[in-house]
Amino acid sequence: MKPKNAQQKQIMALSKRLNPITEKQVTWAYNHCFEHIAYRTKSTLTCGDCGHTWKSEATLADTLCGCTCPHCGAELKVNDTRKRTFKQCYYFCVVTTCKGFQVVRIVMIKSTSKKGSAATYFYKEVAQRWITPDGEIITVARLRGMGFYADLWCFDSDMEIRPHHDIYNIISDCEHYPRVRVLPIFKRNGFKGSFHNASPVKFLQSLLTDSKTETLLKAGQYAILPHFVHYPHRMGSVWNAVKICIRNGYIIKDATMWCDYIDLLKHFDKDTQNAKYVCPADLKAEHDKLVAMRNRQRERQNRERERRREIERQESERKKLERMQENERLYAEMKSKFFDLVFSDGVLRIQVLQSVQEFYEEGKTMHHCVFTNDYYLKPDSLVFSARIGEKRIETIEVSLETLQIVQSRGECNQDTQYHKQIINLVRKNIGLVQQRMSA
Structure with missing residues (x-):
């Protein structure tokens, strides 16, 4: 360029x-x-x-x-x-x-x-x-x-x-390279030949543009200096605590642990303007103490969260049971007069589903949506289950308005080999449904 x-x-x-x-x-x-x-x-x-x-x-x-x-x-x-x-x-x-x-x-x-x-x-x-x-x-x-x-x-x-x-x-x-030449302004700002594990470019730029770097360098806070050089915006939140350390002659030897310790102090609402907390005699011991407190707090929070989830689950189950009971009542009011309807040709036996629980079992066994889509709440639908013995073959929906077969579905909504036989058997006995409607 x-x-x-x-x-x-x-x-x-x-x-x-x-x-x-x-x-x-x-x-x-x-x-x-x-x-x-x-x-x-x-x-x-x-x-x-x-x-x-x-x-x-x-x-x-x-x-x-x-x-x-x-x-x-x-x-x-x-x-x-x-x-x-x-x-x-x-x-x-x-x-x-x-x-x-x-x-x-x-x-x-x-x-x-x-x-x-x-x-x-x-x-x-x-x-x-x-x-x-x-x-x-x-x-x-x-x-x-x-x-x-x-x-x-x-x-x-x-x-x-x-x-x-x-x-x-x-x-x-x-x-x-160990032989370093710098401008006089860097020496005036405290540079004595070492970059203290910071990038030379970042260090020199920061020493020109950020007074915090000069302060840390002249105060001998070499451990935390690279953090301020590389992450000035992130480290701004601990600058007041650093100044307290400088005023009290406290040298930060492990910058990462000290910054984590300050974050923990803030989490527990401790006074980070107080040298008692900011300048610990044994940083590791105080840090580990707060870490243990934070872990115990998290465990309590997790237990409380699990307790709330269990309460919510129980409440959900209770409401679900209440809805089921209400749906059972509504379904019985709408369709109880059809409950004893049974069609049979000696092989197939077709009967009305008599409860919401039977809708659930039918949908679960046949892998279709007769329960999920609340067919038991449809006032103009009558749902039958075609079976051979105890084995479910197809689920049939009949419209109470037109007395026509709306659909007949086998497992996973597929037609079975008995599909036409089931359709013919239902049509042959559809008059029994009409009789119950007029009764």
């Missing part, structure tokens, strides 16, 4: 004047960023750095802490594997200055270790994060391919101004 303003043009011009990444810096990265492997098979070990192979009588327990290559002297991690190639890719950064700008230069380094051969290395500067005096970050980087992976760089592309992308923040959170 072409520079759009004077500042971007200035940065592009300065970027081309930066010295190349030095061999000393790259050697440091090779030694500190990579995992150095010794391949072990049976009684032999092979150095992943120089490729030297030697016999070892050491047991597995003896090499758990690693070993030393007798040829190149490298400290190695023993890896029991038949894999012959081991590839690694990391990023490291060089923190420097240039004409009033703070610059973080990000370098990608790759290592390919093949069993029996010396490891080969590759490195390339892929991005530069230029921090302006007012805390704005301008990124100069190589072109990057589309995709989810961070390492899709086009190494032949030029270093140009690039729009912001989360990938630049991700690769910026990496190991930094």
Whole structure:
């Protein structure tokens, strides 16, 4: 992307004047960023750095802490594997200055270790994060391919101004070369050479733009400092408690546990403005005490929830029973005069369903909706069950308005081999239904 303003043009011009990444810096990265492997098979070990192979009588327990290559002297991690190639890719950064700008230069380094051969290395500067005096970050980087992976760089592309992308923040959170150069304003704000486990870019930007970072740095609150650097909005809720710690000379040593502890204090409505609570002598003990209280509270809440659910279930069952009883009464009032109707041809026996419970059993057995859709409440429908012995064959609905068969359904609403026989038997006896209606 072409520079759009004077500042971007200035940065592009300065970027081309930066010295190349030095061999000393790259050697440091090779030694500190990579995992150095010794391949072990049976009684032999092979150095992943120089490729030297030697016999070892050491047991597995003896090499758990690693070993030393007798040829190149490298400290190695023993890896029991038949894999012959081991590839690694990391990023490291060089923190420097240039004409009033703070610059973080990000370098990608790759290592390919093949069993029996010396490891080969590759490195390339892929991005530069230029921090302006007012805390704005301008990124100069190589072109990057589309995709989810961070390492899709086009190494032949030029270093140009690039729009912001989360990938630049991700690769910026990496190991930094120990020789650091910063602008005087950072030293004035308390920087003494360490980023305290925070991303160098985020740390330096925060030190310029957020007074909380400067306060924490000068107060020696190094454990909680990275949390404020990376999650300033989330940490704003505990800032008052942090200030109480600073006033009382209390150093937070475990930031994650302390933040969880403050959240628990707030949950139990404790006074988080009181040093008695905010500055515990034994943080772990107080934290664990509140965790136990919270767990007991949750158990009580769960028991109360289950109790309410049981009451609701019982109430639902009671209402369901009342509805069933009311429906039984209504069904008996509407259809009791048909209850003794039975048609039979010696094989099939067709009878009126005589209760809501029978509708339920009919629907459950036949897997259809005669109960679900409340056929027992339809005043103009009369429902029969066709059976052979105790086996249900089909369910028949007859309209009391037209004296016609509305439907006759077998299991899962399918017609059975007795369908026509059932239809004919009902039609043959439909006059009995008409007699009961006029009685």
